[in-house]
Amino acid sequence: MKNIKFEINGKAVTVKEGTTILKAAQKVNIKVPTLCFHPDLPAWAACGICVVKAEGSGKMLRACSTPVEEGMKILTHDPEIIQVRRTVIELILSTHPNDCLQCPRNLNCELQRLAAEFGVRELPFEQRLRNLPVDNTTGSIVLNPEKCVLCGRCAKVCQQMQNVWALEFIGRGEKTRIAPAADVSLGESPCIKCGQCSAHCPVGAIYEKDETREVFRALQNPDMHCVVQIAPAVRVAVGEAFGFEPGTLLTGKTYAALRQMGFKAIFDTNFGADLTIMEEASEFVERFARGHGELPLITSCCPAWVDYMEKFAPDMVPNFSSAKSPHEMVGVMAKTYYAKKMGLDPKKIFMVSIMPCTAKKYEVGRSKDMFSSGQQDVDISLTTRELARMIKSAGIDFANLPDDETCDSILGNYTGAGTIFGATGGVMEAALRTAYHMVTHKELEDVNFMAVRGLDGVKEATINIEGKEIRIAVAHWMCNIETVLDRVRAAKKANGEPAYHFIEVMACRGGCVGGGGQPYGADDEVRRKRAAGLYKDDRECGARCSHQNPQVQQIYTDFLGSPLSQQAHHYLHNKYQAKPLYRK
Amino acid sequence: MTKLNREGLAKLRAEAKSAWQARATGTGAQIIIGMGTCGIAAGAAKAWAAFEDEIAKNKLTDVQVLQTGCMGLCYSEPTVEVRVPDMPPIIYGKVDAEVARRIVRKHIVGKLLINDHIYDRPAVDAFAEKAAGKK
C-alpha cells in the first residue's frame, strides 16, 4: 500500500494510505479529542468534536473519518478550532442532565472528561432535557436515553458487531433517540444481553443493572452463608479500575478483596470451567467417536450466544452442548455438593458470581434448569465493573492486597484449561486437551493449540487425533457466526460430512476478556493484553488439562459419578428451545 | 414494439419531425395545455374539459387538444398555447373554463385574439433556434 506524506501541526508525517487524520495524529502523539469515535467501529462521524483544519480549505474536517491525503497540511488546534469544539460540547451539555453525582459513569465518563478538559464552567445555552423514560426491562442492561449523546456506538455495535439489531435510532432531528428496534422495550426486543452496547457507550446511557446493593445486603445478613466465584476474565481486567495495566493477573488480590468483604467461601469459576470441559469433552467424544448425537458440537457456555441461537438459529438446538456454563456448574455444586460437605442448608447459601458479562445476569434465571439445586443456583451475577465499585465502596486498598490469597479449593482449584475459558478459542483449546486424553488415554506433549488463539473473527483449523481429523471453528463477535452456521447448514442440507466437528462461539469480541461487563475502554490492544494474562496464568498452572484437576476428579468420585452420568446430567446439563425474536 | 437500431431511430426521427412540422404548417388548429403539477392544480383539467365541450358544440373537426409540461409561467396558470394556421401562436394564461370557451369561439372560430389573457412567450429554446437556423 502506498505511503502518504503530509504535515500535521507543522510536523512531517508519513503514514499508510487510508490512515485517518486521527490515527496519524495519535502516531505523533497529538491528541485530537473525540466522542463518538471508537476504535472497534468504523467512524460514524456524528459528534463533530474531532474537527481539524486543512490548509486551503474553509471547511473543517472530521479527523476520525477523513483519510489523509498527500501533501495535506493539517492543523489540529487553534483558537477557532477549540472554540468550535467547545461550542459543540456545550451544545451537547445543553441537552444532557447535569447529574454526574448520581450517574453510573461518574468519574469514568467520556463526556465528563471532555467537559473537564475544555474547562467548561458554565452552560451558556438554553437547557432542554427530553424527559425520556429509563428502560430496565432486561434485568441485565439498563437504557437511559436521557443521558444518551447519540454517538451511535451502541447501535453500530449491536447491528454490526453483534448482528442482533436490537437497538436503532428512532425519530428525526432533535427527537432522535436510541431505542430498542421497533420501539418495543429492550426486554421484548431481540437483545441478547451481551452488554457490548454498555461497554462501548461513552456515557451513562447504557449500563449494567447494578446489583451490588443486594450483595451487600446479603453479606450483612447473619443468616446467610455468602459464597462467591470469579470468572477467568475478571482476574486480568479488574485491576484496570485500580490503575493496573490491562492483563495484569490479579487472582490473589481479588480473592483477598472478596474475603475482606465477608464472603464465607471463595470459589473459582475456573473450577467450573474444568468441570464443564469434563462434560463437554465427553459429549464431544460421544458424538465424534461413538456417533451419538449430531455434529458439529457447539459450545454453550456463553449465555448471550445461547440466547442468540434460541432466537436466530434454533435449527442448531440439536448441535448445542447441553453442558451448563461454568458459573452455573459452580453454583449448583455449591448448593449441593459443598452444602452437603459443610452441612449447610442450601437455602441459606447465597451464591454470587463475578463475571465479565452482563448476559449472566439474565442466565441465572434463564430456565428451570438454573434451579437444579432446588433453588436458584446462582443468586446474583455481578459484572467486573460492579466488583470494582464494591471493592472501592468497601474501602479496600486493592493495590496493596496480598497476591498469595487462595480460594477454597473444593470448588476453586483450577487448571490452565479452566483459566483460558476467558479468551476466544480457550474453550476449544481446553476441550481439545481433554478430548485428546479421552480418545487416546494419553497426555498431550504440547498442550498449546495456537491456531485457535488470537482476534481473527473466525478461526478454522483441522486437528489430528490419532489419525482422525477434527475440523474445528472458533467464532467470536456475533457478526462472525452466521458464516460458520451457514456452512453447517449447507453441509446438513447436502447430507454429507459435517462442515465442522466442533465449534466454539463467544458473543463478545476476544471472548469474555472483552465482555460487556468488563472495565471501560477495551479495544483490541486491551483485549490482547487481557488474553495474554490468561495464557500466562495457563502456563503457570501446574496442571493444564481439566481432567488433571484433582478437585474435579474428587467431585466425580464423591458426588457425580462420571461425566454424563445421570447425576451429572441432572445437575450440570440443560435444555434449549426456539424463542420468538420479539416477545410481547 | 420493435426495438430501434440506428436506422430505425433515424427513420422514426424523420417521421416524427415531419409530424411535428405538419402541426405548424397544417390546416388544423391546436390547443396545447400546460399539464404540469402547477397547471393541474390551477385547473388545467377543467379548462381541458371546457375546450373539448366547446369544440364539440361548435362542431369543429380540425382542432386538436394536446398537452405539454410546465411553460414556466406559474403566475398565470393554467396556461394554454393556441396555434391556428395563419395566426401567430399565442400563449394564454389564467385560462379557466369560461376563457377556454371564449378562446374556441373567438380565437379559433373568429380569428380574433382575447384581451387580457395573452402572455409573453417566456423564452427561446436552444433547439427551436437550431431548427430555425437550418431553414
Add this chain to the structure above:
Amino acid sequence: MAFKNYILVCSGSNCDVKRAAAVHDALLKEVRDQGVENEVQVLKSGSCMALGQCPGVKILPEETLYVNVQPEDAATIITQHLKQGRPVARLLFDRTQTSKYFPPDVTTVHQKQLRIVLRNCGVIDPEKIEEYIARDGYAALEKALFQMKPDAVIDELKKSGLRGRGGGGFPTWQKWLFTKKVAADQKYIICNADEGDPGAYMDRSTLEGDPHSVLEAMTIAGYTVGASQGFIYIRAEYPLAINRLNLAIKQARERGLLGKGILGSGFDFDIELRLGAGAFVCGEETALITSIEGNRGMPSPRPPYPAVKGLWEKPTVINNVETWAAIPVILLKGGDWFGKIGTATSKGTKVFALTGKVNNCGLIEVPMGITLREIIYEIGGGMLNGKAFKAVQTGGPSGGVITKDHLDMPIDYESLAKLGSIMGSGGMIVMDEDDCMVDVSKFYLEFTVDESCGKCAPCRIGGRTLYNLVDKISKGKGTLDDVEQIRTIGLAMRKASLCGLGQTAPNPAISTLKYFETEYLAHINEKKCPAGKCRDLLTFYILPDKCIGCTLCARRCPVSCISGDRRQVHVIDTVKCIKCGECYQACKFGAVSRT
C-alpha cells in the same frame, strides 16, 4: 379571416396601467382613423411585456417589441411599421444588451431567458417519445454510442464547464472521470430528484415536462463510466413526475433505448425508480444512497465519495435532474457552445423557481451572469404591488439574503458564495419591505430544525437552540448576548456539522444578521419589528381622527375586542387583541394603525 397584424399592449397588474391604457386607446383610435381595423386587432395583453420599460407594445406575428411607448407614438407605429413595414427604431427594445448572454447562434431573444434544460418543457407532450425524438431526442445518445469514446464524452463535458446543479456546483466531468477510472464489476448512475427545498420545483417541472432528457443523459453516463444500471430517486410526493417517468421508461424500453443492446450497440443500460419518503436530508447524496439501500437515510462522512464508493459500495455517479437535462444538449451542440454562455467560472444556464413578492412568479431559465435586477425587474415584472425591494433569498434554507446593494452583481456560484449565500438548487425568493429579516431567518431555521436527521450534535442541538434564540428575538425578549450566541452556534454548526444541511442551516440567520443587524437590534432594543411582521411586537390601535365608526373592524375581529358605537370612534382593547391584523386589513379609511 385572420388579421394581418395583432398589436398587444401591456396590461399586466404590474404595468403602468394609466399610460398603458392611454397607449392602447391611442392605438385603437389610430387603427380606426387609418382604416385598418379589419387588418389589425389591438388588444390588451395579460401581462407586462416590456422588461421594466413599461408600457410595451408588441406587434405580432413578427414579435417586434416597442418599449416606453407614449400615446403620441401610436400614429407612427401604425403608419411606419404596419403600413410601410419599417420598424420604429427609437422605440425598439434594445436586444443587444440582452443578447450578450446568448450564444451567437441564438438570435431570437425572449424575456432574457434561454432554455436549454427546459428546452422541451411546455413545448412537447412529455408522454410522447416521438415528440422528444422529433426535437432531436436521443440523438446525443446515438452520437455518444457510435461516434464518441467515453473519454470524448468526458472531454465535451469538460469543455462545457457544466457544474452540478444540485447545490454543490462540483464539475460534472470530474465526477464522471473519477467514477470511470475506478475499476469495479458494477457501477451505478443515480439521478437525484429528491428536491425538498421549500419553494423549489425546478426538478419536478423538468421531469414532468421532459422526462426523456434525463433518461437519455443517464444512459450516456452509463456508457461513459461503464455502468449498466441507473436509479432515479424521486420523492413520492411527485406523483405526476413519477407517472411520466414510468411511462417514459416503458417507452424507451419498448424502443430499445433502454435495456439490452441499446440501438443495436453492445451497450446495456436500464433505469429504475426509487421513491423517497420526502425527508429533505435524503437529497444529500450519501443519505440518498443509504436510503436506496434500504436503510435510514442519514448522511455519512465523505470521503469515500460516491464516485469511488457509492451505492452498494460501488462507484456511482450521482447528479441532479437539471444537470442531467443539460447534458444531451451539450453533446449535440458541443461543450464549446455551452461554455460560451455564462461567466468565467459558471457556464451555461440556471433554472430558478422565482417566487415571493414579484409579479411574475415562475420557472425561469437564465444564462449565468445575469443580474438579480434583470431577473426581478425584467423577467419577474418588478415588485408586487409596487412595494420596495428588500432582499432576495437564494439557495433556500441553505442560502442567505442578497440586498439591493448587490442587485447588479452577475449571478454565479462564486459571487453568491462571496455574499454569504449560495446558488443552491435554484430557489429564489424575493422579499419586500413587509418582510422581516428576523422572521425570515426563523422560517428557514424552522425548516432545517424539522428536517435535521439528528445524527450530529451541532445540527441536531445547535439548530434548535438557534431557532429558539431567533424566536426569542422575534418576540422582543432577545438580548445582545443572544446575538452573540447566534454567531457562536452558527460557527460551530458550519464547521462541525456532518452534512450540508447542518453546515448551511445557520446561513439565513448569519446572513440576515450581517446585512440587517439594525433590524435585529430594533427587535432587541426597541422591542419593535420595523417590517410590522413579528406579531408579538405589534400594537394595533385606531386613529380617532380617521375612524368614522363604520364598525367593520369590530365585526371582523375574531376575539371581539374592538368596541365603539356606530358612527363613534372605535377602540381596541390591546390586552385582549391577538394581533391577527384582521382589522388592519378591513378598515377602508386607514384608521387602524400598528406599530
